[in-house]
Every structure is written in structure tokens, then in C-alpha cells.
Amino acid sequence: MAYTEEELKKELETKEYEYGFYTDIESDTLPVGLNEDIVRAISLKKNEPAWMTEWRLEAYRAWTQMEEPAWANVTYEKPDFQAISYYSAPMKKPKYESLDEVDPELLDTFKKLGISVDEQKKLAGVAVDIVMDSVSVATTFKKTLAEKGIIFCSISEAIQEHPELVKKYIGTVVPERDNFYAALNSAVFSDGSFCYIPKGVRCPMELSTYFRINQAGTGQFERTLVIADEGSYVSYLEGCTAPTRDENQLHAAVVELIALDDAEIKYSTVQNWYPGNKEGKGGVFNFVTKRGLCEKNAKISWTQVETGSAVTWKYPSCILKGDNSVGEFYSIAVTNNYQQADTGTKMIHLGKNTKSTIISKGISAGKSQNSYRGLVQVNSRADNARNFSQCDSLLMGNECGAHTFPYIETKNKTAQIEHEATTSKIGEDQIFYCNQRGIDTEKAIALIVNGFSKEVLNKLPMEFAVEAQKLLEISLEGSVG
Amino acid sequence: MAFENRVDVEHPVHDIRTEAIKFFEEKGFPTKKDEAWKYTSLKTLLKNDYSVFPKEESALEFKDVKKYFIHDIDSYKIVFIDGIYSSHLSQTSHEGLDVCLMSSALSKPKYQLIIENYFNKIAKTDDSLTSLNTAFSREGAFINIPKGKVVDKPIQIIHLATGKESSIMLQPRSLVVVGENAHVQIIERHQSLTDNPVLTNAVTEIFTHKRGIVDYYKIQNDNPNASLIDNTYISQQQNSHASVHTFSFGGKITRNNLQFVHKGEHINSTLKGITITEDKQHVDHSTLVHHATPNCESHQDYKGIYSDSSTGVFNGRIIVEKEAQKTNGFQQSNNILIDDKATINAKPQLEIFADDVKCSHGCTIGQLDEEALFYLQSRGIPKKEARALLMYAFANNVLESVKIPEVKTRINKLIAMKLGVKVGFDL
Numbered sequence: 001m002a003y004t005e006e007e008l009k010k011e012l013e014t015k016e017y018e019y020g021f022y023t024d025i026e027s028d029t030l031p032v033g034l035n036e037d038i039v040r041a042i043s044l045k046k047n048e049p050a051w052m053t054e055w056r057l058e059a060y061r062a063w064t065q066m067e068e069p070a071w072a073n074v075t076y077e078k079p080d081f082q083a084i085s086y087y088s089a090p091m092k093k094p095k096y097e098s099l100d101e102v103d104p105e106l107l108d109t110f111k112k113l114g115i116s117v118d119e120q121k122k123l124a125g126v127a128v129d130i131v132m133d134s135v136s137v138a139t140t141f142k143k144t145l146a147e148k149g150i151i152f153c154s155i156s157e158a159i160q161e162h163p164e165l166v167k168k169y170i171g172t173v174v175p176e177r178d179n180f181y182a183a184l185n186s187a188v189f190s191d192g193s194f195c196y197i198p199k200g201v202r203c204p205m206e207l208s209t210y211f212r213i214n215q216a217g218t219g220q221f222e223r224t225l226v227i228a229d230e231g232s233y234v235s236y237l238e239g240c241t242a243p244t245r246d247e248n249q250l251h252a253a254v255v256e257l258i259a260l261d262d263a264e265i266k267y268s269t270v271q272n273w274y275p276g277n278k279e280g281k282g283g284v285f286n287f288v289t290k291r292g293l294c295e296k297n298a299k300i301s302w303t304q305v306e307t308g309s310a311v312t313w314k315y316p317s318c319i320l321k322g323d324n325s326v327g328e329f330y331s332i333a334v335t336n337n338y339q340q341a342d343t344g345t346k347m348i349h350l351g352k353n354t355k356s357t358i359i360s361k362g363i364s365a366g367k368s369q370n371s372y373r374g375l376v377q378v379n380s381r382a383d384n385a386r387n388f389s390q391c392d393s394l395l396m397g398n399e400c401g402a403h404t405f406p407y408i409e410t411k412n413k414t415a416q417i418e419h420e421a422t423t424s425k426i427g428e429d430q431i432f433y434c435n436q437r438g439i440d441t442e443k444a445i446a447l448i449v450n451g452f453s454k455e456v457l458n459k460l461p462m463e464f465a466v467e468a469q470k471l472l473e474i475s476l477e478g479s480v481g
Numbered sequence: 482m483a484f485e486n487r488v489d490v491e492h493p494v495h496d497i498r499t500e501a502i503k504f505f506e507e508k509g510f511p512t513k514k515d516e517a518w519k520y521t522s523l524k525t526l527l528k529n530d531y532s533v534f535p536k537e538e539s540a541l542e543f544k545d546v547k548k549y550f551i552h553d554i555d556s557y558k559i560v561f562i563d564g565i566y567s568s569h570l571s572q573t574s575h576e577g578l579d580v581c582l583m584s585s586a587l588s589k590p591k592y593q594l595i596i597e598n599y600f601n602k603i604a605k606t607d608d609s610l611t612s613l614n615t616a617f618s619r620e621g622a623f624i625n626i627p628k629g630k631v632v633d634k635p636i637q638i639i640h641l642a643t644g645k646e647s648s649i650m651l652q653p654r655s656l657v658v659v660g661e662n663a664h665v666q667i668i669e670r671h672q673s674l675t676d677n678p679v680l681t682n683a684v685t686e687i688f689t690h691k692r693g694i695v696d697y698y699k700i701q702n703d704n705p706n707a708s709l710i711d712n713t714y715i716s717q718q719q720n721s722h723a724s725v726h727t728f729s730f731g732g733k734i735t736r737n738n739l740q741f742v743h744k745g746e747h748i749n750s751t752l753k754g755i756t757i758t759e760d761k762q763h764v765d766h767s768t769l770v771h772h773a774t775p776n777c778e779s780h781q782d783y784k785g786i787y788s789d790s791s792t793g794v795f796n797g798r799i800i801v802e803k804e805a806q807k808t809n810g811f812q813q814s815n816n817i818l819i820d821d822k823a824t825i826n827a828k829p830q831l832e833i834f835a836d837d838v839k840c841s842h843g844c845t846i847g848q849l850d851e852e853a854l855f856y857l858q859s860r861g862i863p864k865k866e867a868r869a870l871l872m873y874a875f876a877n878n879v880l881e882s883v884k885i886p887e888v889k890t891r892i893n894k895l896i897a898m899k900l901g902v903k904v905g906f907d908l
Contacts, residue, residue: 395836408827413818417846
């Protein structure tokens with residue numbers, strides 16, 4: 001029987017969020033609202049040195065002067081920043097020797113999500129620094145990493161144990177007053193990951209962190225700082241799923257990458273936070289600032305698969321400061337029902353012979369809006385800068401929208417820039433071809449969508465590729481086999 | 482409002498004007514904070530104290546300004562000197578069509594219906610510069626082509642500025658109505674004759690009825706002290722074809738706002754442009770094609786060559802509404818930067834709400850092919866000419882669709898002049 005578009009729509013609408021659950025763990029939560037005292041209290045709770053407290057306060061003061069940006073192609077009810085609790089940490093802060101000591105409820109959570117910490121320890125070769133509502137509770141493979149001199153820990157731990165590194169690099173790529181959400185994050189960030197790869201070290205495993213938003217009404221403000229020293233290499237994975245919630249949850253993270261001379265950082269994200277139900281109610285607001293700085297001959301590569309969140313507002317960027325540095329951005333953004341995504345990248349060419357590649361694939365279904373917004377800027381001193389951008393959109397159904405807003409600014413005559421964008425739907429002839437080869441319509445759509453996204457999926461590390469495909473399935477179930 | 486008393490209060494469009502004044506007073510001139518003006522600043526222009534209505538009329542001899550006309554063809558001419566109609570230089574007509582003046586269309590009862598139906602109907606009322614024009618424009622071209630009429634010769638609209646006033650602001654307002662199956666070709670030029678600053682804020686509304694054809698050519702090669710803000714709005718009905726070619730070679734700051742609105746099926750819209758700039762020139766092309774109906778096509782093709790410390794802006798936008806299925810929308814912007822200080826800012830945007838469409842945009846920024854240059858030099862063509870040849874080839878796509886041979890020749894000459902070479906042939 002032919003699989004019609006009507007059936008597809010029905011299935012898409014009724015598809016519920018599979019990873020929705022809520023774990024009941026006692027939390028230590030600060031009163032709602034935000035003022036200087038709250039900022040101080042967060043800093044105090046985390047036992048931070050004075051310079052950190054001061055840094056947070058400065059960010060907070062800058063934030064109070066800022067206005068929430070409204071230029072993105074998304075509409076949503078603005079969050080009330082005084083109605084959010086800015087800190088929540090699991091009460092029983094554990095210092096485990098082994099997994100047996102871990103709160104069984106937490107372990108259960110991980111099981112539901114399909115992450116078995118002990119199994120990963122043995123099999124996957126992935127060190128996981130799990131962030132559960134703002135405080136890191138389980139860290140594995142630390143020893144193996146320590147042998148190489150790699151520091152991989154929560155950022156609060158790093159502030160305690162490696163203050164010189166944190167002090168030197170934090171806020172250098174995303175200054176505390178960079179934008180509204182970055183300033184907010186700088187003021188109130190509760191935890192996050194910190195990673196330092198020493199000179200010439202190639203990180204032997206994929207580092208990964210899982211973020212969860214768990215405590216109801218808690219904004220998640222993560223801060224990630226990755227520093228790759230000269231000639232080093234690291235591949236960093238970040239994956240997200242969040243429990244079902246009716247009220248909108250705010251997530252305003254900041255990620256800073258620093259690739260010193262000849263270093264390479266590969267940063268991959270799979271984001272599948274709760275997108276809201278089919279009426280567009282609920283869902284996570286994802287307002288993230290991600291930026292990387294490349295010194296000489298360095299390379300930063302962003303790969304992202306964005307399937308979740310009600311509203312996404314995210315532009316992982318590269319500042320190509322050093323000569324011969326390379327920036328890459330590979331993205332798949334899938335929106336369904338009432339989801340809205342305004343995502344893209346910024347490539348700022350400052351050094352000579354810098355190269356950047358942008359591949360962005362947008363898939364919109366249901367009543368969603370999917371926008372690519374990107375900037376390619378070539379400075380007057382960036383001789384021989386090279387950029388290639390490609391933004392393709394796929395529309396499913398006639399109630400969704402796909403938009404492209406590229407900005408290209410060139411001040412150098414030796415720059416070579418190409419930008420192309422296409423928008424199309426899945427061709428009837430393509431499906432017909434598959435049908436007559438004995439592939440049913442659903443499988444055919446799956447094939448075509450997979451082919452459409454392949455360029456980006458291929459860039460994901462093995463561990464993530466499977467999960468990414470799974471997420472594409474959930475987001476477009478019915479159309480992807 | 483200093484000049485309100487100079488506007489005829491009894492006028493039928495008085496209400497429209499009052500609204501427009503109100504809006505402009507509220508909004509003021511656009512600044513770089515407005516997204517649409519992100520890359521173009523009017524600051525340097527607004528420093529001058531412009532006189533808005535010229536104090537005295539000027540007369541010019543045809544032989545002195547002949548070179549600004551496409552003079553080797555027979556044509557209708559509507560000529561303005563400092564914003565005032567010059568009957569001496571013009572050649573208008575009321576035989577089988579109306580090629581005349583906006584002021585007479587606004588005042589004569591027989592045109593009242595047309596004015597009511599078309600005046601300020603597609604010009605954006607929420608645009609401050611358009612509102613400024615609506616409020617204070619007094620003159621412009623009025624062209625009305627009745628059903629089935631194929632106009633026998635092109636119409637030239639020439640705006641001359643004598644520079645008698647130390648600085649002048651001109652606000653021409655034109656209306657073109659093309660009836661069913663009618664066909665018209667229009668050439669438009671703004672020209673300042675001295676080095677005194679001129680700021681032109683022009684608004685043109687063009688209505689194309691079923692199966693009508695409009696070819697519009699804008700030649701912009703003004704003095705380095707003249708600036709132009711051109712707002713052209715085109716409304717198309719089913720099966721109509723409208724094409725606008727914009728050739729921007731001169732002027733200090735040139736901003737072209739070009740907007741197409743579709744009101745029927747099987748419409749074809751073409752927007753093409755060649756931009757060659759030098760010194761501190763600034764040329765900004767802002768286009769919008771609004772696809773609101775199914776089965777329509779639009780083609781945008783803009784080429785730019787930027788030297789010295791000139792700046793180019795391409796701000797192209799295609800909107801495809803939910804209803805506009807089977808739309809084909811193409812947008813292409815190719816740019817060459819010749820010098821280190823030249824800048825190009827491009828923002829090719831697509832906003833698509835329909836699923837069964839084919840839309841694409843491409844934008845490139847690059848240099849002349851060194852190998853091609855070397856090849857030509859190895860064949861004995863001097864470097865300067867070789868470069869010019871390659872630039873000709875680069876821009877040629879746009880020239881191909883120019884339908885008046887004399888216009889093509891003129892553009893070729895202007896390109897050669899601008900590139901400072903004589904290639905000895907026409908493309």
C-alpha cells in the first residue's frame with residue numbers, strides 16, 4: 001500500500017518524545033530571581049576565588065545594561081529572568097571510588113538514556129564527564145588521561161585546581177559582555193566542562209559530556225572551555241536529551257575553544273532536547289554562544305546535529321586569527337511541529353591563507369521554521385582567504401518554512417568566496433524511482449533524507465553517528481525509515 | 482514642516498501626503514541600525530543643507546546635454562531640469578498613449594481614476610524615504626500605455642541637475658501603467674552637470690497588466706558628488722514580463738531599492754545589474770521579489786567590479802509565500818575585487834514557505850583568473866586590455882538580455898571608459 005503524505009503527517013504529529021522522563025533527586029536549589037547576591041551566592045557555593053566572583057559580577061552588571069536580542073527569525077514568549085532559579089545541584093554530592101556508591105536513581109536515569117557508565121568504561125573507550133543539573137557527578141577514565149597530562153574535569157574543579165589556566169583563557173574568546181545570553185551565562189554559570197590538552201599530545205579517546213536538564217524550572221547555564229595547546233589534537237563530543245516539561249526551559253550555554261599553534265579541535269554536538277508537544281507547548285529554549293579561536297596552522301571543526309529544542313538560537317563560530325588556520329562547520333538542523341531554529345555560523349578570517357568550509361542542511365517539517373544565518377567576514381589583512389558555503393534546505397509539507405540569511409563581508413581583493421543555497425522538496429520522481437525498485441515510500445524518504453544529510457553525518461565520530469541517525473528518525477519518524 | 486504651505490491642500494492626494502509626512506517625521510532617515518541599511522550610511526549625505534524646491538528655472542541647450550541621451554534612436558523624451566519639466570528638451574505624446582507629466586496627471590480630471598487606482602498603491606508606506614518622496618514630490622513622469630498598445634519607440638526619462646543651487650535634493654515621482662498585452666521600453670537616467678552635491682530620492686511605481694511587457698533600463702553614471710536613492714516598485718499581473726537592468730557606474734552613493742510583487746500566475750521577473758565602481762563610490766543593490774502566486778519565475782543576476790576603496794552591497798531577497806507553489810526563483814551575485822581597499826558586503830536571502838519550489842542563490846567573490854590573463858598576454862594583448870577583456874566577459878551575461886541595441890552599445894562604451902581602455906569591438 002502506498003504511504004501517503006497524510007499518513008506521514010498524522011504519524012509525525014502523534015509521535016511523542018521518547019526520552020521524556022523525570023528523575024526525582026533531592027536538589028539544593030537557590031531562591032528564584034537574579035541579583036548580585038545570587039551571583040555571589042553561586043560563587044560562594046562553588047567556593048570560588050575572589051577574581052572569579054568579581055568576573056561574574058562584572059558580567060552580571062554588563063548583563064543588566066543589555067537588551068534581549070530580537071533580530072533572530074524566531075518568535076517566542078520571552079523568559080522571565082527573575083522567575084528562574086539559577087543554581088541547582090544534586091544534594092548528595094558524591095566523591096565516588098566506584099560506581100556502586102553512585103545514587104542508584106541517577107544510575108537508573110543513565111540506563112533509561114542508554115548510557116551505561118560501567119559499560120562505557122570497558123567497551124566504548126569514551127571518558128564521560130556527566131553533568132546532571134549543573135554539577136558533575138561521575139568522571140571516568142581520568143587516570144588514563146592524567147597519564148598523558150590531559151586535564152578533563154568539571155569547570156568548577158578546574159577553577160579550584162588549575163586556576164592559572166582558567167584565569168588565562170576564560171572569556172578570551174567569548175568575553176563576559178559579548179552578548180545578552182553570554183553575559184547571563186558568565187554571571188551565573190553553575191558548571192560545565194574543562195579540558196586542557198598539553199603540547200604535542202594527541203588525545204587517545206573521544207572526550208564526551210552529556211548535559212541533561214532535569215530539575216523543573218532550572219535554567220541550565222553550562223560553561224565549557226577547551227584548550228588545545230600547541231600541536232595537540234582533541235575530539236570532543238557533546239550530547240543532549242532532556243526530560244519532558246510543560247513550561248519552557250532556558251538553556252544559555254557558552255562554549256569556548258582555543259586551538260593554539262598547529263592544534264586541532266573537533267567539536268561535535270548532538271542536541272535533542274525536548275522540542276515541545278505537537279501544539280508547540282513547552283520545549284527548551286536553546287540560546288547558545290559557541291566560539292573557537294584558531295592560532296597559526298590550527299584547525300577547529302564544528303559538527304552539529306540539531307533535532308530538539310522549541311527555539312534554537314545558535315551560531316558556532318571560528319575566529320581564524322592565525323595564518324593558515326582552518327575553520328569548518330557541518331550542520332544538520334531538523335525542525336518539526338512548531339519548532340523554530342535560527343542557526344548557522346560565523347567565520348571571521350583575520351590571518352593570511354585562512355580557509356573555511358560551511359555545509360549546512362536544514363530539514364523542515366510540520367509547522368516549523370528553519371533558518372540558516374551565517375557570516376563570512378574577510379578582513380583587509382586576510383590575504384588569500386578562501387571560503388566555501390553550501391546551505392541546502394528540504395521542505396516537507398507546505399506549512400513549514402526554510403530561510404537563508406547569509407552575510408558576506410569582504411575587504412580583501414585576494415579573497416575567494418563561494419556561497420550557494422538551494423531549497424527543494426523530495427522529488428516525486430525520486431520517490432517513484434525508489435518505488436519501482438521495490439522500496440516503499442517510507443524507506444525511500446529515509447534514503448533520500450539520509451543522502452541529503454550524509455555529508456554532515458559522515459563528519460561525526462563513530463560513537464555519535466549512530467545516535468545522530470537515531471535522532472533524525474525520532475524527529476522525522478514516519479518519513480525516515 | 483517648512484514646505485507644507487507649498488503643497489496644494491486641495492489636492493486629491495493630499496491625505497496620502499499628510500500620512501507620509503507624519504510617518505517620515507516619526508521614522509526619520511534610516512540609519513545603519515536598520516537591518517536594510519546595515520551596510521549603507523547616509524550620514525555623509527545628510528550633512529549638506531539641501532534646497533528642496535529650486536528657486537529659479539533653468540534652461541539648457543540640447544547640444545550641451547545631448548551626450549546624456551541615447552541620441553541615435555528616435556524616442557519619446559521626458560526631461561527634467563532641477564526637478565522642473567523642460568518642454569524644450571522633451572518630446573511627449575498623448576496620441577494612443579500618455580507620455581507626460583505626473584503633475585498634469587495629478588491635476589487633470591481625466592486621469593483622476595488612474596491616480597486613485599494606482600498612485601501610492603505599491604510604494605511602501607512604511608519606508609521612510611519613500612514616504613519622504615510621497616510627501617514632497619511634485620514632478621515626475623507619467624506613462625500610461627493602453628490595452629494592446631506596443632509602443633513604437635523607447636521612452637527616455639532624463640533628470641538633469643544644473644548645480645545652480647549649492648546643493649539640491651530632488652524627489653521625482655513617476656508612475657507607469659502598462660495595459661493588457663501592451664509593451665513598453667523605458668530608459669532612465671539621472672545626471673548632474675556640475676560638482677555641486679545632488680541627492681535624488683526617486684520613487685517609481687510600475688503596474689503591468691495581463692501579458693504586458695516592460696523593459697526598464699537604468700543608467701547610473703553620475704558625477705562623484707551626486708547621490709541617488711532609487712525606489713522602484715513593480716506590480717505584475719498574470720503572464721506579464723518585467724525586466725529591470727541597472728547599470729551603476731557613477732555617483733557617490735547609489736542605493737537601488739527594487740521590489741517586485743506578483744499578483745497572478747505565470748509571471749516572469751528579471752532583475753539584472755552591472756556595477757563598476759572606483760574611488761570612494763558606494764553602490765547598494767537591494768532587491769526583493771515577493772512570490773505570492775503559483776507558477777512564477779524570477780531571475781536575478783548582478784555582477785560587480787570594485788576598484789580603489791569603493792564599496793559594493795548586494796542585498797537580495799526572495800520571499801516565497803505558502804500559496805506560491807511551483808515557483809522558480811534564482812538569484813546570482815558575482816563580484817570581483819580589484820584593489821585591497823575595496824569592500825563587498827553581500828546578503829543573499831531566501832525566505833521560503835512553500836514546499837514545491839525550486840529556489841537557489843549563489844554568491845561569489847573572487848579575482849580575475851591569473852592564468853587566463855597570462856594566456857591573453859602571451860597572445861600579445863597588453864595586460865590592461867587583457868584585464869578589460871576578462872571583465873567584459875564577466876559582465877556580458879547581463880548585457881545579453883538588453884533588447885535595445887543602442888543601449889547595449891552605450892553601456893559597452895561606458896564600461897570601456899570606466900575601465901580606461903579601448904577594446905575595439907562591441908560585445
